[in-house]
Amino acid sequence: MKVVVIGGTGLIGSKVVEKLDARGHDARPAAPQTGCNTITNEGVAEALAGAEVLIDVSNSPSFADDDVMSFFVTSTTNLVAAARAAGVRHYVALSIVGAERLPDSGYLRAKVAQEKLIADSGIPYTIVRATQFFEFSAAIAGSSVVDGEVRLSTAYYQPMASDDVATAVGRAAVGEPVNGIVETGGPEKVRMADFIGAALARTGDERKVVADPDAAYFGTRLADDSLVPGPDAVLGTTSHEEWLAGAGR
Template structure:
């Protein structure tokens, strides 16, 4: 089965391509570096021709509200139009747990707009809502840094290994379209400030983690369950400390 992976050279996309190839699929990595640009439309039609499924794990280079909205609306619109013309039978998108709860947050609002385009496209689809990746623990801490400390809110947090996200996304694409979402999260639920206190210590980072109910994530204050899935989510098996040791 030919499966195109948009964003296929990135963190998650490269893992998806590898797993699909291991399973015997013809996995095609689509990215500007491979001559496929979903923002301009360059190479998109040629890439999706003959594909049974298209996976979109691409992300905006800017998280500024207007820029991220334009990215997802433009790139997704171009991609869906090419898929429709080519007769692609399954569109799979990677999105974020909690998007529908916080449309006031610019990034979540942009992902919701992307999801609406997919739902209205007429192409059979599946949307994978994932929690934060273990691989982003360092960058999240950097964004929360303030005067030599790291400010984190005391809200629920359930991160997952990128490898397990990739496995779920690839398996979903090779299966029957859900025409709806599926939530995935890590095996353990933490309190966000406590998780980062332990995680930074395990990484040898001496900075103090300050519990701050007003700390921002994605530019906004989070409430207790904004970042974790509802009951019934698919849970990964890899624990954070196990993942960290493997690195």
């Protein structure tokens, strides 16, 4: 089966390509580096020619509200048109658990807009909503600095290894389209401030971490379970300790 992975040279995409290739599929990365630019539309039709499955794990280079909305709307609109023309039979996109519950976040609003464009496209689809990656902990901390302190929400979340995210995306791609959303998350439900505070301490980061129920998470306040997947989520198996002991260190 020919599978085209938009964002296939990035953290998740490269893992998805590797996993699908190992299962005997013809998985091809598509990204600006390979001549496929979903914003300008350059090379998109050529990349999707003959594809049975389209996987989109791309991400905006800017998280500014207007920029990220423009990226996902423009990119997805171009991909939908090209996928229709190519006769793609399954459109798989990676999104975020809780996106629809947090409209005050410009980034999450943009992900919801992306999901709607795919759902309305008429192409059979699966949206894979994942929780935050272990690899994303430093970025969350960096976005949460106020007056030199890292102010983090006390809400729960279930971070997971990027390898487990890629497994979930690959599993969706080789399965039948669900024409809806599936969720995946990490094996442990933890408080964000506790988890990231401990993660920073393990790397020798001496910044003060403040647990604050009102701390903003990319522009929005979190309720206790805003980022927690539902009971039907398929959970990854890699714990943070296992991730630290392996290649994720």
